[in-house]
Each structure stands twice: as structure tokens, then as C-alpha cells.
Amino acid sequence: MLLDDKRLVITGVLNDSSIAYSVARLAQQQGAQIVLTGFGRGMRITERIAQRLPEPVDVLELDVTDDSHLERVAGSVGDRWGGLDGVVHAIGFAPDSAIGGGFLQTPWADVATALHVSTYSLAALGRTFAPLLAAGGGGSIVGLDFDAAVAWPAYDWMGVAKAGLESCCRYLARDLGAQGTRVNLVAAGPLRTIAARSIAGFDSYQHVWEKRAPLGWDTGDPEPVARVVCALLSDWTPAITGEVVHADGGVHAMGADVR
């Protein structure tokens, strides 16, 4: 199977509509062993949902802005497996003032929070898990993105954070390439996850995808995105790193509506 014997850390599973939940489910079906990480008050929800996977799994607490959490999770994964083959970064947060309008009024402290959680965290995960990934032979880090090449309604500082994430991916790919670790992002079309529900302008993205996706797009189905994440975690993309793969029905490639 695609991910036989792969040992994966998957962040960002909140409930079963999470993109990361689809990744976890498919990864298990493809032979991977996984652990999830959960955060704050969402941790209890993640623990419930972890029991619904094909194989129930452990949930480790991880606040990516807390170095002691990062060290503890790396220690726990090291004790468990001695090495690691993949990490899924599905982490993003922006305070209310930084998303949903009022771009020019957002104070720096809130922007800093958005960048810390959503952008710097990719480098933090990379640094934390690099030794375990090296022990596993290189491995693959995959993050979730929303196309940051253009400005979107309401996305605001989260869009800036995603642009930073795309750059961070390239620099992490540069610095971890020597140990054989690949680092890539999957830019998804809009999906009705709990995280997306909190974005005020979400409906306007949906209309764009209805008109502009040559392949069409289902905002209720994260599996097409999860499949790409699993492909990038596998051994079948050995020469891809520093890349943003668009799993968006083709919207990024269109200059005008197709229907």
C-alpha cells in the first residue's frame, strides 16, 4: 500500500470534517501508523474523534507556540518509534481583528499571533522533528495552504500568513534537503471545515470555485486534498520539495470563469 510502515505525526484534526481527519483516515487505510496532536480546548474533541478512525490512535497535546510542548511531543514520538517518516502541518489561527475585514486596523500583536501560529509553526515543527525524520531516512513534511498568490475577500492577515507559509516551506526545504527531508504544501480549494466556518467571507470563495474550477469542486469533501497530502507523504514523490501543489479543481490556473 501507498504508506506501508510509514510513521506519521498528524496535527490539526479537530472533528471529522477536518482535512487532517481525512488524511489520518486515508493514511491508516494505506498502511501508516499515526499519532495525532491536539490543542487547548479542542483536545477533548480530537480525543473523541481519534476513537472513530479505522484504528483508534493516541492524541498528544501540542501548542506549537510552546517550545516545551514541541520537545515533549518529539520525546514521546522518539520513545514510541525511534524515527519518523512524515509530519502533517494543518495549523492556522488568526485573532478576530486579523481576519474577516478591517485589514488596515489590525494591531501588530494580533498579526504577530497569526504569523506565530500559522507561519512560524511550520519551521518550528521542522526543527523539532528534523532529527527523528533524519533517523527515519529523510521523510516528508506536508502543510495545508490556501493560495496566497492573490488577495481574497476577508482572508486578510491569514492570507499574509499563508504567503509566509509558502515562503517558509521553500526555506525549510532548503535547510532540510541535505538530510533527505522533503517539505511541501497543498493549496486546497475552500472546504467547509470548522476552521473555514469561522471565516466571514467563505461564501464568496465558494462562488468563485463554482464558476472557475474546470474540474468542479465540492466544498463538503476534503478527500481530494487528503489524497494529495498522502501522495506527498509517500515514496512516490521523491524529487518534489519546496513545492505548492494545488488541489483546487484547477482554479489557480484559470484567468476567467469557465461556466
Added chain:
Amino acid sequence: MSSAVYDKVKELLIDKFGVSEDEVSPEATFSDLDLDSLDLVEFALAAEEEMGVRISDEEAEQLDTLDDTVKLLEKKGATVEGAG
């Protein structure tokens, strides 16, 4: 209001969400009980586990009073073990 589903919802709120018994009434809304959107996501999962019916994210987001919630659960065929 009294039904097996209402009693189960009440029990969940008290046991799992730290709501005090005297705050629970059919007219109480989730926000009256200081439950936010994340709590609603958890409530939906807990209700599914305890009563065998699925509440979608969209429905969970729109849950308002306990009375409405119980009606939704009953309409979906919620069952409570041990209740007649």
C-alpha cells in the same frame, strides 16, 4: 418539558460541560449556558455517541435553545438506552 432525550441532553451538559443543574431549562440557549462554537462541536459528537444520531457541523452551529436541540435530536430518531 420532560423526555428521555431531554434528560440525556441535560445529563450531558451537567456531566461533560460543567453546566450547573439549575441553569438547565428548555428555554435556555447554549450561549446562556456559556457554551461557544467549539463546545457545540463537542456536544454534537457527544450526542452522536450517546444517542446514535448525527448532528452536522451546520446544524451544530445553529443550535439555539435546549428545546430546539431536543426536537432536532428526536426528529433524527435519537434513542436513549434504558428509556421506554
